[in-house]
Amino acid sequence: MVKFAAIKGFVFDLDGVITDTxxxxxxxxxxxxxxxxxxxxxxxxxxxxxxxxxxxxxxxxxxxxxxxxxxxxxxxxxxxxxxxxxxxxxNQMTPANILPGITAFLTELTTAGYALSLASASKNAPLVLRKLGLSDYFTKAVDPASLKHGKPDPEIFRRGAEILGLNPADCIGDPTVLVAADINFTDTTQLTLANIKAQLN
The missing domain is CATH 1.10.150.240 (Putative phosphatase; domain 2)
Structure with missing residues (x-):
């Protein structure tokens, strides 16, 4: 398991993590x-x-x-x-469609200097981010057209780390309920650096 101090970036999925489309x-x-x-x-x-x-x-x-x-x-x-x-x-989405705690978490991450990227398979992801008012947090995003493998293959998340110039081991991916995940959170309000640090250390 990665140590908290080694984390340099965060790779986010969109649907079910940032919003629910x-x-x-x-x-x-x-x-x-x-x-x-x-x-x-x-x-x-x-x-x-x-x-x-x-x-x-x-x-x-x-x-x-x-x-x-x-x-x-x-x-x-x-x-x-x-x-x-x-x-x-x-097109009717607004920042009210952002899942609870996510805006505060993104602000916390950028303030602390972490690199962020978006790894969404949706071609509509840029539009969704614009509607949510979150485009500025994700200046780097994986182009789904460039991928050879769909989820659950981890290619999209590996690419999310690459575009930040990081190794996947230096990043935290979105918490999906998977048995192989290092950390799982049951809802987005638990996403804070303190909670991640507590789980990893």
């Missing part, structure tokens, strides 16, 4: 499901988390036994419509 994804897909006549439920919403746009659409269509009812072009149009629905919701 998964509800917007669900709302946007719900609109598409309604349009194609597929009934929406919590199990379907959960199944769509973390998978690509086209895979999500195919899952929705399969749920309603409609997977063979649309041409590739029609499917592409539905996937594009979902993204349009999603962006309309994202």
């Amino acid at each position: 998964s509800t917007f994804h669900s709302q946007a897909w719900h609109q598409i499901a309604d349009k194609v006549g597929v009934s929406w439920n919590d199990q379907l919403a959960d199944a769509l988390k973390g998978i690509s746009r086209m895979d999500s659409l195919n899952l929705i269509l399969a749920q309603g036994h409609r997977e063979n009812d649309f041409t590739p072009a029609q499917k592409q149009a539905l996937a594009t419509e979902k993204n349009t629905n999603y962006l309309q919701l994202v």
